Amino acid sequence: MDENALIDELIDREGGFVDNPDDRGGPTCWGITQATARRCGYDGPMRDLSRGRARLIYRRQYWTAPRLDAVARRAPQLAAELLDSGVNMGPAVAAAFLQRALNALNRGASDYPDLATDGRIGPRTLAALDAFLTTRGTRGEQVLIKAVDALQGERYLHLAERRPANETFLYGWLANRIG
Structure with missing residues (x-):
C-alpha cells in the first residue's frame, strides 16, 4: 500500500478549512489543527495551508515519526x-x-x-x-x-x-x- 495514496485519501476525507466552535482543536485545514501546523513550522492563516504542506506534515508527524x-x-x-x-x-x-x-x-x-x-x-x-x-x-x-x-x-x-x-x-x- 502506497503511503502517498493513503495520505491523499486521508486529505480528501478530511476536506479543507473548518473552524467549528465545538471542536477543541480550533481551526483546521485538511484535518490538521492549528497547533500541529504551528509545531511543524507553518505560521500562516490555517485557511491558506496548502495541500502539499499538509501532505508533508502527515508524512512526518503521522506516518514516519510513529x-x-x-x-x-x-x-x-x-x-x-x-x-x-x-x-x-x-x-x-x-x-x-x-x-x-x-x-x-x-x-x-x-x-x-x-x-x-x-x-x-x-x-x-x-x-x-x-x-x-x-x-x-x-x-x-x-x-x-x-x-x-x-x-x-x-x-x-x-x-x-x-x-x-x-x-x-x-x-x-x-x-x-x-x-
Missing part, C-alpha cells in the same frame, strides 16, 4: 487504520491501541511477551506484531484491525459522554472512522 512505515511493511491495512486513528486521536493513542490489542491477543504472554502500553512503536512492539502475524496467519491482520476499531469506538463514546459538545461529532466519527 513508525507506521515499519508497520506497513508487515501489515499494510493495519498501518492505514492506525494512520487514520492517529490523525483523529493522536499517534500515541493509535500506537497504544495496537499495543493493547497485541497484549490482549498474546494468549497470556505465551505467544510473545506483554508490551508496555507506552504509545510508541519500537522494536518490542514490532517484534510482537511479527510474532502475532506469524502465529495467527493471514486473518491476524484483520483481527488486529477489528480490535483497534473496537478501542477507537469505545474512546469516541467516552469522549461524547464526557463532553456533550462532542456529540456533534460522534455520528460522523462512528460512520466514517470505524471499519
Whole structure:
C-alpha cells in the first residue's frame, strides 16, 4: 500500500478549512489543527495551508515519526487504520491501541511477551506484531484491525459522554472512522 495514496485519501476525507466552535482543536485545514501546523513550522492563516504542506506534515508527524512505515511493511491495512486513528486521536493513542490489542491477543504472554502500553512503536512492539502475524496467519491482520476499531469506538463514546459538545461529532466519527 502506497503511503502517498493513503495520505491523499486521508486529505480528501478530511476536506479543507473548518473552524467549528465545538471542536477543541480550533481551526483546521485538511484535518490538521492549528497547533500541529504551528509545531511543524507553518505560521500562516490555517485557511491558506496548502495541500502539499499538509501532505508533508502527515508524512512526518503521522506516518514516519510513529513508525507506521515499519508497520506497513508487515501489515499494510493495519498501518492505514492506525494512520487514520492517529490523525483523529493522536499517534500515541493509535500506537497504544495496537499495543493493547497485541497484549490482549498474546494468549497470556505465551505467544510473545506483554508490551508496555507506552504509545510508541519500537522494536518490542514490532517484534510482537511479527510474532502475532506469524502465529495467527493471514486473518491476524484483520483481527488486529477489528480490535483497534473496537478501542477507537469505545474512546469516541467516552469522549461524547464526557463532553456533550462532542456529540456533534460522534455520528460522523462512528460512520466514517470505524471499519
